[in-house]
Amino acid sequence: MAAEYILEMKNITKRYGENTVLSNVSLKVRPGEIHALLGENGAGKSTLMNVLFGMPVIHATGGFDGEVLIDGQSTHIASPHDAMLKGIGMVHQEFMLLPGFTITENIKLNREISKNNVVSRVLGENLETLDMKTMAGDARRALDSVGMSIDEYTKVNGLPVGYMQFVEIAREIDKTGVKLLVFDEPTAVLTESEAAQLLQVMKNIAATGIAIIFITHRLDEVVEAADGVTILRDGKFVCETRTADTDVTKLAGLMIGRAGETAFVTADPREFAADAPVALHVEHLAVDMPGEMVKDVSFDVHEGEIFGIGGLAGQGKVGIPNGIMGVYDAEGKVELFGQQVKLNDAHGALKSGMAMVSEDRRGVGLLLGESIEDNIVFNAMQVNGDFTKSFLGAKLKDSRAIREHADNMIKELDIRCFGAVQHTGTLSGGNQQKVCIARALTMNPKLIFVSEPTRGIDIGAKKLVLETLVKLNREKGMTVVMVSSELMELRSICDRIAIVAEGEVVEILPVNSSDADFGLAMSGIKPGTQNGKEA
Amino acid sequence: MAKKNWSEIIRNNIVTIMFIVLCAVCMVFSGYTPAYVMYELFGRLSRNLFIVLALIIPIVAGMGINFAITIGAMAAQIACILVLEWGVQGFGGFALAAALTVPMAAVFGFGIGKILNMMKGQEMIGGMILGYFANGLYQLLCLFIFDNIIPINNPNLTIKGSSGIANTMDLVKGGIAGTLENLWKLSASQAALVFAAVIAVVLLLSHLRSHRKNNKALAVNLVALAAFAGVMQLPFMVELFSMVKIPMVTFGIVAVLCLFNVVLMRTRLGQQFRAVGQNRTVANAAGINVDKIRIIAITISTVLAGWGQLIFVQNMGAFQTYGAADQVGLYAGAAILVGGASVVRATNTQAIIGTILFHLMFILAPAAGKNLFGDAAIGEYFRVFMCYGVIALALVMHAWSSVAKKKAPKASDK
Numbered sequence: 001m002a003a004e005y006i007l008e009m010k011n012i013t014k015r016y017g018e019n020t021v022l023s024n025v026s027l028k029v030r031p032g033e034i035h036a037l038l039g040e041n042g043a044g045k046s047t048l049m050n051v052l053f054g055m056p057v058i059h060a061t062g063g064f065d066g067e068v069l070i071d072g073q074s075t076h077i078a079s080p081h082d083a084m085l086k087g088i089g090m091v092h093q094e095f096m097l098l099p100g101f102t103i104t105e106n107i108k109l110n111r112e113i114s115k116n117n118v119v120s121r122v123l124g125e126n127l128e129t130l131d132m133k134t135m136a137g138d139a140r141r142a143l144d145s146v147g148m149s150i151d152e153y154t155k156v157n158g159l160p161v162g163y164m165q166f167v168e169i170a171r172e173i174d175k176t177g178v179k180l181l182v183f184d185e186p187t188a189v190l191t192e193s194e195a196a197q198l199l200q201v202m203k204n205i206a207a208t209g210i211a212i213i214f215i216t217h218r219l220d221e222v223v224e225a226a227d228g229v230t231i232l233r234d235g236k237f238v239c240e241t242r243t244a245d246t247d248v249t250k251l252a253g254l255m256i257g258r259a260g261e262t263a264f265v266t267a268d269p270r271e272f273a274a275d276a277p278v279a280l281h282v283e284h285l286a287v288d289m290p291g292e293m294v295k296d297v298s299f300d301v302h303e304g305e306i307f308g309i310g311g312l313a314g315q316g317k318v319g320i321p322n323g324i325m326g327v328y329d330a331e332g333k334v335e336l337f338g339q340q341v342k343l344n345d346a347h348g349a350l351k352s353g354m355a356m357v358s359e360d361r362r363g364v365g366l367l368l369g370e371s372i373e374d375n376i377v378f379n380a381m382q383v384n385g386d387f388t389k390s391f392l393g394a395k396l397k398d399s400r401a402i403r404e405h406a407d408n409m410i411k412e413l414d415i416r417c418f419g420a421v422q423h424t425g426t427l428s429g430g431n432q433q434k435v436c437i438a439r440a441l442t443m444n445p446k447l448i449f450v451s452e453p454t455r456g457i458d459i460g461a462k463k464l465v466l467e468t469l470v471k472l473n474r475e476k477g478m479t480v481v482m483v484s485s486e487l488m489e490l491r492s493i494c495d496r497i498a499i500v501a502e503g504e505v506v507e508i509l510p511v512n513s514s515d516a517d518f519g520l521a522m523s524g525i526k527p528g529t530q531n532g533k534e535a
Numbered sequence: 536m537a538k539k540n541w542s543e544i545i546r547n548n549i550v551t552i553m554f555i556v557l558c559a560v561c562m563v564f565s566g567y568t569p570a571y572v573m574y575e576l577f578g579r580l581s582r583n584l585f586i587v588l589a590l591i592i593p594i595v596a597g598m599g600i601n602f603a604i605t606i607g608a609m610a611a612q613i614a615c616i617l618v619l620e621w622g623v624q625g626f627g628g629f630a631l632a633a634a635l636t637v638p639m640a641a642v643f644g645f646g647i648g649k650i651l652n653m654m655k656g657q658e659m660i661g662g663m664i665l666g667y668f669a670n671g672l673y674q675l676l677c678l679f680i681f682d683n684i685i686p687i688n689n690p691n692l693t694i695k696g697s698s699g700i701a702n703t704m705d706l707v708k709g710g711i712a713g714t715l716e717n718l719w720k721l722s723a724s725q726a727a728l729v730f731a732a733v734i735a736v737v738l739l740l741s742h743l744r745s746h747r748k749n750n751k752a753l754a755v756n757l758v759a760l761a762a763f764a765g766v767m768q769l770p771f772m773v774e775l776f777s778m779v780k781i782p783m784v785t786f787g788i789v790a791v792l793c794l795f796n797v798v799l800m801r802t803r804l805g806q807q808f809r810a811v812g813q814n815r816t817v818a819n820a821a822g823i824n825v826d827k828i829r830i831i832a833i834t835i836s837t838v839l840a841g842w843g844q845l846i847f848v849q850n851m852g853a854f855q856t857y858g859a860a861d862q863v864g865l866y867a868g869a870a871i872l873v874g875g876a877s878v879v880r881a882t883n884t885q886a887i888i889g890t891i892l893f894h895l896m897f898i899l900a901p902a903a904g905k906n907l908f909g910d911a912a913i914g915e916y917f918r919v920f921m922c923y924g925v926i927a928l929a930l931v932m933h934a935w936s937s938v939a940k941k942k943a944p945k946a947s948d949k
Contacts, residue, residue, distance in 0.1 A: 080820075081822050084822075092820075095818075096720070096817045096821070097817065098813040098814055098818075099813065099814075100809065100813050101809070101810070101813070108808060109817075109818075109821040109823075109824050110807070110810070110821040110822050111821075112803050112806055112819075114802070120802070124806040125803065126803050126807075127799075127802050127804055128802060128803050129798075129801055129802055130801055130802060130803065130806060139636055165576055203943075227730050234787070269683075332653065387789050
């Protein structure tokens, strides 16, 4: 009576307030199948998985519409623990391992096998003695099934990263009654040979009848290991297909595909000669920004160019401006108009003529308790000593000049507010972003970084922000480096776009490259080489 | 196994090494005979070890040094006052006080745990401030509620000519002073034989039940024990410990607590303490109720601290009603850090070594100060300075080594 599908998610719709993040998405997984789930950031992959695991965030925001069937039975999953009991396991992207515990202890964490002793008979099972021998035996079996020969009493601390991933998998396998395992970007941290081993292990697990949902951005791995693929885009179901019927290029196109969408701001891309003057020269830059690690990045930005940096979240694109501007620890060589820029020195970076509009508006970008005018002139006052006047040898704030400048900026950028003294904390997201831009402009920068300028703001404000950037570039000749997760946005105003994956620049593409090329680059494959790699 | 280099060993144990050197220097200048120092030391160990060991479980559970043990100590003092009031004498009085301490300290511990759960990451400063706050409530209880609302009939307990509990509690007259100590005392050489025998039996038992039979380690341990017991019988050792009378029951209880700390870590609950201590996120993901585990850890620690304070006051024979608990957390915390523990890692051995070194310093520093500078106050100043200095140093070292750890894998990448 086994159902055809071990898991069926039918017409799942999930709204956060007004915002629909999943609409009518379906996912079907057969027993023993490796099913890849593909999509850009924000496509709805994690929300779908949150629904599957009954995460508190889903229930706290009004639940979801649609139906989840396990083994053909309609099911309500109340919590992650409930999901575990129903045989659904997750192999996390970040390791959920305790470094001070042995492999055995980690595999058996909170599922310890224990024996009665004198005290526990009185005070309950929490005081039962651990039966390390039986636990180790179970761990050994689980490790063997993922092909790891390592001693089960080894401490996790100091294990190579790849091993940790396998320990994590062994833990899921050890749980009794597992029917479905979700692998969230499991190969992201692995070397090539480890990744190959992992895919083999996944195939072995699938062969025992356990179904696997494989979330990844590496398209070549999908083609290699998966039997079926479901592609999501912008919270919508795009298609489900058998891997045998498709290839890497088709998948990349489907994942990105924006045909039919029109950009609301357009600026014609311009060609820059290879020997055009260079504004920014970046060589072997590495940035230690948590979650956005940059490993080795080199590129040149021409004077007067709008240069885009794109890629999936967590791949390092946001780390680049933060590293250059001295917000996070960086190593490497950066030259601005031929002048070496000292890294790890935020003050120096600002002083050298660069400014940045941070992606973290409310955290790094603005002093929310201060007025618009103070926010606008803050950096210029601190770094350049602008807007100050001398009085008896002390430098005082020049309130009149500040007000004049702020009023100009408010008019020019169309910041919707009651006046220059309104606190920035009370502005809408779009207007806060404009204040950030105004502040960056007040520095009179020769080069401006804008990081995720349109994140979390409405369409009207988006349009205005992008138009402002184009205007600054075309009229004032300012060089702009724009980092964004929204490829369409980059393609609408940039001259060239560098795609970053796994902390490195995969390729610098012209804006009119095909969707497939961008999709391939985002998954770390240099466009035009994927055939060679497969061979 | 990679060889540890010397600089790393020194860096990891810098506080302990520094204290050993200081103690040695003070020993030379103090002019005390070793026999006297031993006498003083064992007296102090018998009354202080227990409360230091009470700090281990919260450290393992990732809550740092539980400075709120002062509140456990207050519970014990309230129990003492009640026992004095009721006039229960001798060992019965001590047992009653110990029994009374449990529910009070447990309730306080539960409350402390609840509050500390609201301020994760700031447990240490939180515990310290809670201690100060609780001191205010304790004073309210002793100065006003006792004798005014709850009548106190024993005239020795109240302030003459006024109301409230008197400043000093005398436990000798009709109290519980020395009840634990005087149960069974042995000379050091005899005590060594008894303890060696008991430890040997425990080792053998745990060896039989262990999943990994390490015969070599067992043999080494047994030989070391025999050697220790043998050396203690030699004339010069007998001479060294000539003034020491070991209170067997007190040290026996300390030994049981050490064993408890070890055995508890091998249970399901102990595993949960360790998991929560290492990473709350991971523990939570594995389905462990992190908040509950933290409350249990603090509650156990608070009750143990209460007992520790009882052992302390019955040894001293008297206590300052309004001051005895104040410094308990600070001194115990400093002692465990001196032994090489950090705010994230602590063992029985570290607690014992730390208590020995810390109290050696307390014994020797004033005398050395007097002989060197002609003023005992300088030595006195020095040991108070050391106490705070050690805590500050240990915190800085911990911050430093976690930064170093964060940088280390990056360097090895290249």
